[in-house]
Amino acid sequence: DLVALTGGSLDISGPLLKASGGTLTFGGSSFLKLTGNSSVTVGGSFLDLTDINVDLGGSPVARLEGGSTLKNTAGPVFKISGGSLKADALGTTDGAGNTFNLTGTLLDLANTTVTLRTLGESPDGDTDTVTFNLAANEPFIKMTNSTLKSTGTDNDELIDFRPEDTGSTFNGVALIATGSTLTLGDGLLKMDGIFNSTSTSPLIQLTNSTVNNI
DSSP: OOEEEESOEEEESSOSEEEESSEEEOTTOOSEEEESSOEEEESSOSEEEESOEEEOTTSOSEEEOSSOEEEESSSOSEEEESSEEEOSEEEEEOSSSOEEEEESOSEEEESOEEEESEEEEOOTTOOOEEEEEOOTTOEEEEEESOEEEEOOOTTOOSEEEOHHHHOSEEOSEEEEEESOEEEESSOSEEEOSOOEEOOOSOSEEEESOEEEEO
């Protein structure tokens, strides 16, 4: 793991990693692993990548265990321009009371290719807390001239919103894609529960874009 904390805390004002050019191959390790009630708070993106190819193989970008917390206070959460990212998921947990508190667009993609099995995953019966904070009309995923592939199968929609994750009043939109391609192993969007929306824009916005279901 490139960054690993056990029972520690880290609080920084900018991105956790900003990199450009070249290649990063982690050989099956996560970029970030938090265990033992660890906490990381950043004032920007967790990853801010430009023209760099990142390959984590079958590992997630972030792994949380044992009541750990990952938080950003300004988005986007992941910003990728050019290059590529390959990983199992953006985040996974052991289900033991972990917290994701995420502000801004989750994935902001431009001229890039991202391949994942799923955006995030916790085991059945987990006690984790996930919070997505989106401004008015802010997209959960934004794509410009990019490709996003999610290989997850049944019951693994790319975007899965619940009121406990977004709040019962949903301010943002799910997807804005321009000149882009999404290839999905299951559905695009699932909203489970009762939502009110303050958004004045369509929930899904596609311009010269393609959605494939495999």
